[in-house]
Amino acid sequence: MFDARIRPLIDPALNAQGRVIARWGISANQVTLLGLALGLLSAALIALGMFGWALLPLLLSRLADGLDGAVARASAPTGFGGYLDITCDFLFYGAVPLAFVLANPGANGAAGAFLLMSFYVNGASFLGYSVLAERHQMSSTARGVKTLYFTGGLLEGAETIGFFVALCLFPGAFALMAWVFGALCFVTAASRVLLAYRVFSKKR
Template sequence: MFDGNWRSAVNRGLDPIGAVLCRLGVSADGVTSFGVAMAAVAAVVIGRGQLILGLIFLILAGLSDALDGPIAKASGTSSVRGAFFDSVSDRVCDALLFGGLAWYLGSTEPGHIFMLPLALMGVASLVSYQRAKAESLGLDAKGGLMERAERFIVLGAGLAFSFVLIPVLWAMLGLTAATALQRFAKVWRQADTMHSV
């Protein structure tokens, strides 16, 4: 949803910041790497039960993810390699954050609720895979109710208000699964149209 409706406007707002950081000698790959490091720290502090501190590092990871593109654009270093590095880094960050949540829930909640973040990680990975595979076939799988930006925002709300964290994760799982179904149907229709031509 964010990709379709707000991405271009946000990028325009971040372009001047990217230009300033570029002039200061900050590289896009460096910012991407910093974002992964922040996600790793967030995972550890969340796992240890420091959810507000985890939220701060989550925000830093999200800002890094938002700024690497504008920096690459300002420096003229946008490339296929950079896009690949950014995409792989996104998956690493997701795995770290969901792993930290599983660690936290496994330490604080009874039963098997720690599996909830792992289920969410699996469905989120499917959403990302659908887009990557569709684009490799010349199709479009963007869009959906719960893309990566939305997951960051909703997870941040869950960390800020820990008493709703588990309901928030359930809601994320349902909406992310709905996004996977939306993307599947979208690509299926496109592929069917191409087959019919």
Template sequence: MLDTAARQVLARPLADLARLVDHPRVSPNRLTLLGLATGLASAAAAAGHLWWWALALWWFSRAMDGLDGPLARRRRAAAHTPETGAGGFLDITADFTVYGATVVGVAIGATSQHGASWLPFMAVLLAYYVNGAAFLAFSSIAERTGRQRDDGRSLSFLGGLAEGTETIIVHSLWLAFPAHADVIATLWAAVVGVSAVQRIVAGARDLA
């Protein structure tokens, strides 16, 4: 829901930052992998009750995730080369891995330290799974049938109530307030569930 507005606000700062880090040793894929590594470290820190470390690592991970695309576009523009899709594939795979790992890490930390229930976190993972299946299936079929949505990203994204910006905010909240992580997860699972239904309906309508 907030992704379009967030991308408009952050486009210029990220482009400027991409210019600053544009060095031969810094590649978009290395930024993606750095975001993956720090995202997994955030999950491990949460599991070990190192909540503020987990939050800092989460933000750094998402900053790398936001920076790899602008750097890739800058490199392609300079070299006049087309997009291959390999970077986008790596990026979305890393995102799914980090999102899932963070849910598990928070669940381990919150249940062991604060006696939280596992059920809300399992519901979040299920909702993530359905959402991912819906938009990845749509992207693949839309590409094959010429009905893709082009917003500058590697895949055709179906909008919804829960998008990347909301995910960053909610994951930040349960890392900052782990004693209430299960309550946050319960509400988030409901929001992501609604978003999954939205994507299924929208995808079916677009492809009909």
């Protein structure tokens, strides 16, 4: 919901840093993998019950996720780079809820499973729309220059990062927050399906 509004504010700084990193000879894919490593470190700390300590690598991983595209734009963007980025993102987004379940299976198991299912459905609606958009040569830069077509929704990257931060700050409320956020993910997926129906139902 907020991604399109945030991009014009953060892109100039990210692009400037991306040019510096590219001059150092660091590739966009290396930044992507560093972001994944930091995200998985955060998840491991959450699973061990070290919720406060998990915040720093979590935020650094999302910074790397923003920088990899900037580095790619400053050097040589590739289709594989975009593919690697979205795959690592999905791994990170699944690892954090799993970590909270592992930290307290009894209290968090059902809510965590519901949250992961909602991520699965929401991700499928996002990727399916992207495939159709590519097929029909649609493009958008509202959420920055992307390899894939990004559709808007009630919950996007900024909201998910904020949600993960809130979970680390208030881990005892995981179950309640997971049920609510998961329900909103289903709303986001349903709205995207309706949008796809309006846009593509008469196209081959």
